[in-house]
Amino acid sequence: MVALRQISEQRDFVVSxxxxxxxxxxxxxxxxxxxIDQDLKDELVLAIAEAAQNIVKHAYQGEDTDDKMEIKISLNNGELEIGFFDKGRPVDEKNVRHRKIDDVKPGGLGTFFIQQIMDAVVFKEGEKPWINHLILTKKINY
Amino acid sequence: MSYKVTEDGDISIVHLDGEIDMDVTEKAKEIIMPLIEAKNEVHLNLKEVQYMDSSGISVLIESHQKANEMGKKVILKDISKSVLKVIMMAKLEQILNLG
Incomplete structure (x- = not known):
């Protein structure tokens, strides 16, 4: 298999x-x-799954829906960009924060993991039909 | 996620297998919490857990805290490399009982 240096792939998933x-x-x-090495792949998969989980938990507050979210993974010149698009409740960036890491209690770790793994986390208003557009980026050395 | 529970005297050993994410946390809690109430010590064998996210980590924290409140113990055994990495990322290696 030839390792690719440029990628752009997207897929829709039911918000669940x-x-x-x-x-x-x-x-x-x-x-x-x-x-890229397997440890980094595992971390990136965790960051993506945590962001998707946040859409289910927070943008939709765990409600059943037929809505879909879209995830787009792009790699170009060592810049990895992962976009998340959803039609849930608008995310107020001020409310997106992880709990203090030394305040040990269940919950509030997903955002911390994302911030640990990625270089940048940006929330944008989604372009129609989307409500939220989250962008995670990371410089990849390969 | 699948699981198997074995008993060794007053210790319950829960062998968890597969991926532990938000979709299975309720099931995991339904398995673990009654065992904490019933036994003095619960071992969670995580050798075959290939993936755990923040929801899975929350189950570990909740189990640990419930056991502490009851004067009991939850010990994590044979932790897989991928789960240990997430525990360390959450800076919980000094908080949870790693055996």
């Missing part, structure tokens, strides 16, 4: 916790095409 395994499968499939 049951979709998270499919989100991971998609992410793993994409990163299999890139020559």
């Amino acid at each position: 916790s049951a979709s998270l395994k499919d989100v991971r499968s998609f992410s793993r499939e994409v990163f299999e095409k890139v020559n």
